[in-house]
Amino acid sequence: MSLPIQSAKPPPFKYIYKSIPSMKPTRAQDDCSFSVVQQPRSVVVEAGAAAEMNCTLVPPKPLKNPDVVSVWYSRRIGNDVSGMEKITETDRLKGRFRLTWTEDVSSSTLHIHNLQENDMAIYHCRFFIFLFNPPCILDGNGTRLSVTESSTPENTTQHKPNQRAGEMTLYWNILLAVITVAIFTMAFLVCWHMGRRAVPLPISETPELDSKAGEDVTLHCRFKITSSFELQNIRLFWLLFRNGKRVRVHSYYNGTDSPEDQEEEFKDRTQLFLQQLSQGVTSLTLSNARPSDSGLYRCIIADNQDATIRETLLQVAAPYEPPQITALYNKEDNVLLQCKSQRGYPEAELTWQDANGNELTPSEPTEFLRTSEGVFQVLSNLSVSTNKDPIVCCSITHKVLLQHLTNCEKITGN
CATH class of the missing domain: 2.60.40.10 (Immunoglobulins)
Incomplete structure (x- = not known):
């Protein structure tokens, strides 16, 4: 032709x-001008001893459960942040840690006793602030925990050399403490000024899901049920991240769905399934999928004591x-x-x-x-x-x- x-x-x-035209900013993006200061940056203790680390909201604001939930994670020294694990879900610290919350300054403290060599790790805190929808998520910079061997009594012939070594150790510990305080002070001032969260923690492995335009697609959110998890106080938030914007897809709290929190494009297109909550699974079905629905979906599930985040990358092909x-x-x-x-x-x-x-x-x-x-x-x-x-x-x-x-x-x- x-x-x-x-x-x-x-x-x-x-x-x-x-x-795609960007969505309007969520309330959390507008109002969540907090940050989290974590201290100390490092701590060295002997095996069998105890240690504690702390995270505080900046600027200070009195908060209590269920308005805020604090979660602690750990990762092995030398590993990147992809190796994070929630301390409430690991057997390594079972029976040897406790968490305390100080309401008047919104501070979370992790206490670990009877420390062992395999407890050496970097510990991070994460705050979920539920005054906003979607929740405001803030991360601490981490505390490096080192565990040394227990000291043993020395005989008299070794007393003087050991005394000299002890003096040198004390000197270096004092110097290290001064440097640590200086670094912490600088970090505190920077966080106070910027009002931003610290190093973001990884969420989890992100599965990918492909769908075809016009079909219904179901996203799954899996979490670990612990003995303290309160199903009756469940709160669920589904968010979509695309083009640098955060979009509210579906919210569930106070025992009911909250359609008024949805963006207009998802009205009457989402359905939440809670039948398998006791097995640690909740699902969201999105009807008549569109290419504009493509992006990173984040599920936030929480009770009054704990919170979990899972992500799924959805691609709707046309x-x-x-x-x-x-x-x-x-x-x-x-x-x-x-x-x-x-x-x-x-x-x-x-x-x-x-x-x-x-x-x-x-x-x-x-x-x-x-x-x-x-x-x-x-x-x-x-x-x-x-x-x-x-x-x-x-x-x-x-x-x-x-x-x-x-x-x-x-x-x-x-």
């Missing part, structure tokens, strides 16, 4: 990537329309072609080929325009010679849906 030239003058051709080839203009013996396909998600691969299947290099990089519906329009330009009346093909490959569409046109100079 011969493809006529549309115009002798090139039209403006500039496409700019546009994201098929592309068959590619269309259009001649924009010709210049001497060359013609500029444009291939366009639209209404698909996520970004697809667009390629040009000649009649023999050899790949052709486009004149400029492929461009993507994202619409308000969250789908893409993909465009690519190719300059070809009309001397040999070539056949040119444009192909779209959608890897998620295993979709492959091709359109070929014979180009003439007429």
Whole structure:
């Protein structure tokens, strides 16, 4: 088929990537101007002794359960933050720790006794503040706990050398304490001034879930049931993170759903399932999934004493329309072609080929325009010679849906 030239003058051709319109900030983003100061930064104790570490809300604000829940995590020294584990869910500290909350200054203290060598780790605190919806989540910077061997009585012949060594140890401990206080003071002032949370802790492993536009999709939130978990005081929050914004998807507290907290795009499209709470599972079904629903979903589940976060990465795929080839203009013996396909998600691969299947290099990089519906329009330009009346093909490959569409046109100079 011969493809006529549309115009002798090139039209403006500039496409700019546009994201989905951002949602309004949540209340927590507006009002949660707190931070958490954790101390000490490090502590060294002998085996069999006890240690404690503390996290305090800055600026001070008297809070109590259930308005705030504090959770402590630990990770092995030398491991990155992906190895975090909740201390209430590990057998290593079972029966050897306790948590205390000081209401007037909103302070959480972790006490560990009968310390052992395998307790050496970096301990982090996390505060969940439920005065906001979604909850405000604040993390401490961590405390490094080192456990040394127990001291033993020495004989008289070793007394003087050991006394000298003890004096040197005392000197270095004092110096270390001075440095630690200076560092803590600087960190405290910085946190007070910035009003931001410290190093964010990891959430958990993030499973990925693919769905097709128009289908219903179910997201699962799994948590560990402990002996102190209070199912009757359950609070659930589902959030969506996309394009740097946080969107409220579904909220449940005070024994009922809270549809007034939902963003408009999720109204009448979500259903929460609580039948398996006693087994540590809750699920959220999202009906008629849209490409704009794609993003990172975070589930926050809490009672009055504990809280857990789980995440799922959802991708809602939509098929592309068959590619269309259009001649924009010709210049001497060359013609500029444009291939366009639209209404698909996520970004697809667009390629040009000649009649023999050899790949052709486009004149400029492929461009993507994202619409308000969250789908893409993909465009690519190719300059070809009309001397040999070539056949040119444009192909779209959608890897998620295993979709492959091709359109070929014979180009003439007429």
